[in-house]
Amino acid sequence: MSNQSWNVTQGKAYEEAAAYITARTSLKPEIGLILGSGLGVLGDHLTDVTTIAYEQIPHFPVSTVEGHAGELLIGRLSGRPVVMMKGRFHMYEGYGPELTSFPVRVMRELGVTKLVVTNAAGGINTSYEPGDLMLISDHINLTGRNPLIGPNEQRFGDRFPDMSEAYSRRLRTLAHETARENGFELREGVYIGVLGPSYETPAEIRMMRILGADAVGMSTVAEVIAARHCKIEVLGISCISNMASGILDQPLSHTEVIETTERVKSRFLRLVSEVVPKL
Ligand code: HPA
Numbered sequence: 001m002s003n004q005s006w007n008v009t010q011g012k013a014y015e016e017a018a019a020y021i022t023a024r025t026s027l028k029p030e031i032g033l034i035l036g037s038g039l040g041v042l043g044d045h046l047t048d049v050t051t052i053a054y055e056q057i058p059h060f061p062v063s064t065v066e067g068h069a070g071e072l073l074i075g076r077l078s079g080r081p082v083v084m085m086k087g088r089f090h091m092y093e094g095y096g097p098e099l100t101s102f103p104v105r106v107m108r109e110l111g112v113t114k115l116v117v118t119n120a121a122g123g124i125n126t127s128y129e130p131g132d133l134m135l136i137s138d139h140i141n142l143t144g145r146n147p148l149i150g151p152n153e154q155r156f157g158d159r160f161p162d163m164s165e166a167y168s169r170r171l172r173t174l175a176h177e178t179a180r181e182n183g184f185e186l187r188e189g190v191y192i193g194v195l196g197p198s199y200e201t202p203a204e205i206r207m208m209r210i211l212g213a214d215a216v217g218m219s220t221v222a223e224v225i226a227a228r229h230c231k232i233e234v235l236g237i238s239c240i241s242n243m244a245s246g247i248l249d250q251p252l253s254h255t256e257v258i259e260t261t262e263r264v265k266s267r268f269l270r271l272v273s274e275v276v277p278k279l
Pocket of ligand 1: 120242257
């Protein structure tokens with residue numbers, strides 16, 4: 001990593017971004033949400049909403065992927081004040097891990113103590129089916145990158161943060177209960193994070209299965225590392241948008257990912273909007 005990228009994320013960048021946002025809303029969000037590919041629809045369910053385009057926020061990166069809107073929303077979800085990222089930053093876009101997780105620290109500055117991260121992921125566990133929702137029980141960071149590399153920002157957290165319960169057991173229990181109340185079950189498994197943007201080869205997927213992964217995706221791990229560093233409690237939800245490479249005799253496509261998330265949207269919406277007031 002270059003010194004230049006450290007400069008971007010150090011100093012007053014987080015405070016300046018947070019101050020810009022705070023000046024535009026009277027809400028004090030304690031819950032953050034990061035919405036993955038095709039899941040931005042949750043933003044339509046906010047009330048008292050303030051929408052800010054990423055490019056307006058000082059120091060914020062801008063997302064470039066189809067299906068990712070690039071807006072920060074502050075509003076109420078089921079009555080609770082939340083801050084929501086519609087669209088996130090991926091390392092395959094060329095951002096370093098410290099930039100992909102930049103918004104997490106801005107959320108911390110806003111007062112966020114709980115984070116719901118969602119993503120689309122490929123199913124590695126062969127008992128899964130496209131359309132399943134999986135609570136992330138743990139992750140494997142296969143990106144070879146870490147957002148905390150560089151001088152430690154002690155005001156956010158310790159040099160060597162604990163990752164032994166990266167995805168809160170308490171929040172997972174609440175999510176399972178919420179799904180059951182709505183008549184469906186959630187999977188629970190290990191998410192393995194890769195850089196992308198190429199999908200995996202069948203040999204890579206076989207390796208990941210041996211390593212203990214249930215689903216694979218190109219986001220989330222850097223954000224969650226940054227969140228745990230500053231003691232934010234995390235609930236992670238993967239939408240299994242496709243079976244991972246080599247499981248079915250068909251190529252993978254981003255179109256399939258978007259189509260599947262469209263299909264499970266209503267369950268996903270119910271789950272998140274009903275779990276948020278319980279967090
Ligand atoms: N691999 C990696 N990332 C993904 C996939 C996949 O199969 N599906 C959705 N995101």
